[in-house]
Amino acid sequence: MKYLDEFRDQTLAEPLLKELRRSVTKPFRVMEVCGTHTMSIFRSGLRTLLPEEIELISGPGCPVCVTSASHIDAILAMAELQNTRIALFGDLFRVPGSNGLSLANASSQGAKVDIVYSPMDSLNLARKYPEELIVFLGVGFETTTPGIAATILAAKNSALDNFAVFSTHKTMPPPLLALLDDPELQIDGLLCPGHVSSIIGAGAYQPLADTYKLACVVGGFEPADILQALILMARQIANGEARVENAYTRAVRWEENSRAQQMVRAIFKTADMEWRGLGVIPESGLAIREEYSHYDAERRLNIKLTPATEPKGCRCGEILKGKEVPSQCPLYGKRCTPGNPVGPCMVSSEGTCAAFFKYTQ
Amino acid sequence: MKYLDEFRDQTLAEPLLKELRRSVTKPFRVMEVCGTHTMSIFRSGLRTLLPEEIELISGPGCPVCVTSASHIDAILAMAELQNTRIALFGDLFRVPGSNGLSLANASSQGAKVDIVYSPMDSLNLARKYPEELIVFLGVGFETTTPGIAATILAAKNSALDNFAVFSTHKTMPPPLLALLDDPELQIDGLLCPGHVSSIIGAGAYQPLADTYKLACVVGGFEPADILQALILMARQIANGEARVENAYTRAVRWEENSRAQQMVRAIFKTADMEWRGLGVIPESGLAIREEYSHYDAERRLNIKLTPATEPKGCRCGEILKGKEVPSQCPLYGKRCTPGNPVGPCMVSSEGTCAAFFKYTQ
Amino acid sequence: MNPGNTILLDHGSGGIASQELISQIFLKHLDNSILASLEDSAVMENHPGKIAFSTDSYVVDPIFFPGGNIGTLAVHGTINDLTMRGARPLCLSLGLILEEGFKLDDLERVIVSIAECAKSADVPIVTGDTKVVPRGKCDKIFINTSGIGIVEDGVNVSSTMAQEGDLILLSGSMGDHGITIMTRRAGISLDGNLASDSAALNELVALLLDKLPSGSLHTLRDPTRGGVATSLNEIAAAAGLAVEIDDQAIPVKPEVRAACEIMGLDPLYLANEGKCLALVAPEQAAKALQLMRSTAVGTDAAIIGSLKAGKAGQVVLRTAIGGSRIITPLHGEPLPRIC
């Protein structure tokens, strides 16, 4: 595929790797914030090639994995309602609620559960099943939210009544701030998420660079992209700098995508949000505005979130900060396995706990 | 089974057959009015044993077979309605409407069609599917109608709202009169239907015996019952008598079953009725009274019967009178076969045309 | 295997959940070394003789019923079909289609029955397959079994081998399975001591093949769907002869007959799942009958008629009162009637 294959090319990756090794002058720790970065690093085998001075820490950047058990519980309750059909991204299908049950179980019990590729596909479901309420599960960060906002607007514009969104939308900076505010968290650089940055602009990381003295580099998702980003980061660290740099210029500008952000602001407002493994983080989520409350599944179905009862013992918060390893968690390998995940680090197939489990069995 | 096996016994049937042969002094024609008699004569092989002086003519006494194509069309239209479930006796499942399609086809196209043993079973369906209207297909003669009347009353008494009956109920005397009024129809005796007579009483045939000078004998359904009835009939004919006799005294009295008849009269009133193969016969049917119109599917669903368009050419009327044989029908073996029956004589697996087809292939 | 204790779509993915199902339920109960190899196909020693091969799918509703369940039918049915050609059953395959949401406990109950039946008939399940379909796309569980058997040299049993004069034996009572299933269905509730006759016939047939002189057992047929009426028509048609049977000779249990009378059904058209027809040279019929009756599944065996010259393909029944009627094949699924 054009604009993908070029950046996967070994003839590019190999010299970039050499340049990276050359640029690294001392050990440093990088948090790759974004789950898609984690995934790409894993799939390309990059982790096995990086100089050992670079320690990669996977951040809280998989929106599916950080969806809290109490949100899943609420979703399972909606799935049981008569005349309700749940539309969702496939990633969410197997994420468990507080009793270990997921939408895969709900589906097996007769809940109507449809996997869609795009939120717009759920409007087609609404047309196809006029007697049902289609509840789209709104998960995602800055990249995904604008499309869901646009879908709500499209529903309104086409007077589709039987459609609502259950919003668990999250924004990226707050959990990063929460992690970075922990003095014990020692990281030197942030590999900033490429597609989130397409929306919020590379400039959004300036405060992080300034406040926490972090080398912030926005990177694309192909191996060469990541290597280039790491080279820039290594150079900053070697030079004692802490700037925002953009290594993904083909997709990311310094400024935000204002069409997308305006769409989000029109439909959503900030709200407190619970994160799996991290608890409630103030102002870290997005709720549907009053004006669009008709499209808000939470209000329309009068859903009350049962206060977070995260499984006792999950150490994800500490693991995400790189302060602990999975085997220190009392649930690891016992109550918490890839087949029956408890925390986000096990839910994500490339999460730290899942990877640890898989490769140490 | 007690009270069945005794009357199937060869040690009884054999001497009765001899007595019958002895009692027959000249050829005579008997119409066995009732489809169950036809069936029993066939299943027991009695037809192969009777003296050849006795010619049996099968009458219009199968309530399923005489249900008109226009009634079936109306039923198929109801079966297509949303939130409607058809409950019916199994016999009706394959009876075709005017375009050759039956409830078996409707079912294959997604219509909800439930076969029941008793009309009361359809009240259970009404309880099980509260959002659907259960339409019970009321077919039957005097024997069946009282139970259906009692079912309507039970629905009313238990305030079951989602239940209605589509009434194609018929009464026996009118079509007999219609057939007997044809001067070309030459019959000497009537084998009167045992279970209809349980309800209407043997006395009901007195006018027929008087008017048409027919030997009328009420018979049970086991071989010995039928033989005994034929013996009584042969004796009457030998003696030039035309009386009503009851050879089924264990189940039939001279008087009607007034509890059953009162039940019918409370719920139904007489109405004109279309018969397959015979056309509309005045006052030959039963319609649900105004007071119970809530349980009348015809009114509740505003069903209009499309005027009888019996397939052109069907000679059932003549065949039922014994005036023609099936091969004289232009549809016989071509458009009309047991797999795709047109007239009642082919619908019933023991009907004259079906039997003719089966045993001459 | 999953917290909800039901079948999930993932159990049919071919991945880890499928493997868990295989090891925790299938291999646990059906274990044998050929099956356990989990290769694309089973490979077994061959035996001299011809190869018999048969397949049947089982979709019975309800899946559990007095006298058996869908699993017992699946094992017995295919064993019987093999046996009806005089084959010694060698092995079975097991193809499952499961509905998302099907209870794992019910699955295990079915698999345990399959294991027991396979073991008691000494016919192992050597290869299998499991698919899962979304809820509402099948009804709990459908099973296919196929089977291989070996027809020893000199054995030649088929409908075309039937000969004029052959006596027709029936190994037991008619209609038990069909009426049992019908009275379990919604809408028709009869209580009583009805039970399916689900049983394997391989021992009974092996006895006939062993003890009767070679060439005297001509035809075998198991009267399943369509009943003995349809099977006899098929035999008569294949043999080009007429069949004559005696109504009073056909064993029918009193409770089955009573249920049939109530619903207006004919036991000759109801399905059986552990019975066979055997056409035997007349001089060996008495011995064949005695052999059948010596087996647990053949205690009610009877000689019910014979093959005659006459209208090819016609089946005539002599009735209790000495009359006769022609028995046609089943026209449509038997349904309860009012007239």
Next chain:
Amino acid sequence: MNPGNTILLDHGSGGIASQELISQIFLKHLDNSILASLEDSAVMENHPGKIAFSTDSYVVDPIFFPGGNIGTLAVHGTINDLTMRGARPLCLSLGLILEEGFKLDDLERVIVSIAECAKSADVPIVTGDTKVVPRGKCDKIFINTSGIGIVEDGVNVSSTMAQEGDLILLSGSMGDHGITIMTRRAGISLDGNLASDSAALNELVALLLDKLPSGSLHTLRDPTRGGVATSLNEIAAAAGLAVEIDDQAIPVKPEVRAACEIMGLDPLYLANEGKCLALVAPEQAAKALQLMRSTAVGTDAAIIGSLKAGKAGQVVLRTAIGGSRIITPLHGEPLPRIC
């Protein structure tokens, strides 16, 4: 067959409607003398060698798709499973479960495909069974095929025969079938030139068996559900060895890769229906590759890796940039993702 031109419950009754279906659709297209005898089981000549036996049920939705239909899968799938043990396929059974209301035209279309595939692979359908379930109790049509094959003396192909040093050949591109089906499902609409790879591999395998020195072809496996990732894990586990493969050597069509990128899927986990893995002694690998490439179904064949000493059961992938990752078996049905 009926005025509505759809399957009715009566078509599964075992009576006259069933017989009409058999003669007017099945025998019309699948005709051969063994099937046409319509006995309880087929009886065939045996052949020297071991017996291979396999079964699979097919429940694919949609039933028609570019590159094939449920019928082509049913024939190819079981032929391929037999072939994966080095067997020469002898015959197939055909078990149909039909939904009341299924269009007879669609049924005939499927049967015609089955007939064509069976004929072109020279593996006849010798026995069959048809059941009909009420509307809503299955999804249009489910098919089971089981098959018998003969493994000639001296042939011994299985996962346990895989040896250290064996080279791993793949007969063609990955993911074609899986991605084609996924993009036909409701909710996910991609246009493009995607087509299932449904094909029979018996000729390709026969060629390898004939032309390679005896004993040099060790293992065959068709990477269907679970994809090549899962098949390689199964081989590694059975052989007690490690597998190492090269990502860049694995053939994937550009359009398949593009569709996978869009939906976040990995072609290594997608089903294939006309491909096989072959493990060959290293000195014969080049010849085996050339033989594969000489067949119509093997033009894109490639050597993708080898069997190594190492952690038993582990599969390691060398990535395009020279890194490595561990390939686990499929965890759950692949679903489109956003991250």
Next chain:
Amino acid sequence: MCLAVPMKVIEIQGDPDDFLSGQIALVDADGIRKETRLDIVDRWPDLGDYLIIHAGFAIHTLDPQEAETNIRLMREMAEKVEAAEAVEQRT
């Protein structure tokens, strides 16, 4: 028309004059048991009586004496025939 079978009453519920109560009998034939409605039966049965059942409703309470008479009359007729035949054969 009108398949109906005799079954023996083994239990009775309800009251002949109260249509609002369930008028139900449990009946048996050769071990097969079935609930049948008594709403339209001509005569309220006693335990041990036989009912003629059609489509779930008892339409008639069989008079056991009448039934025995029925059989007896037929038997007599039959015996007379046999006797006559025996005479014929002897002559």
Next chain:
Amino acid sequence: MCLAVPMKVIEIQGDPDDFLSGQIALVDADGIRKETRLDIVDRWPDLGDYLIIHAGFAIHTLDPQEAETNIRLMREMAEKVEAAEAVEQRT
């Protein structure tokens, strides 16, 4: 988070300023075609442009020049490394 792929625009419907019209582009990658929404894209694309598509929405119109620069810069970096290495090896 946020799987997204570049695909080439081959057809455009709707108007950048009218949210009520369907804002849709037909996009292609290696023969795979998909309709994508343009509601939230940063810059209204021209035919032949590449869009970055996430969950059915274009989130960014790829600047072809920027992309080429992107690749060029990487290549230059890579070439420099190779050249340096060649020098090293020679010495």
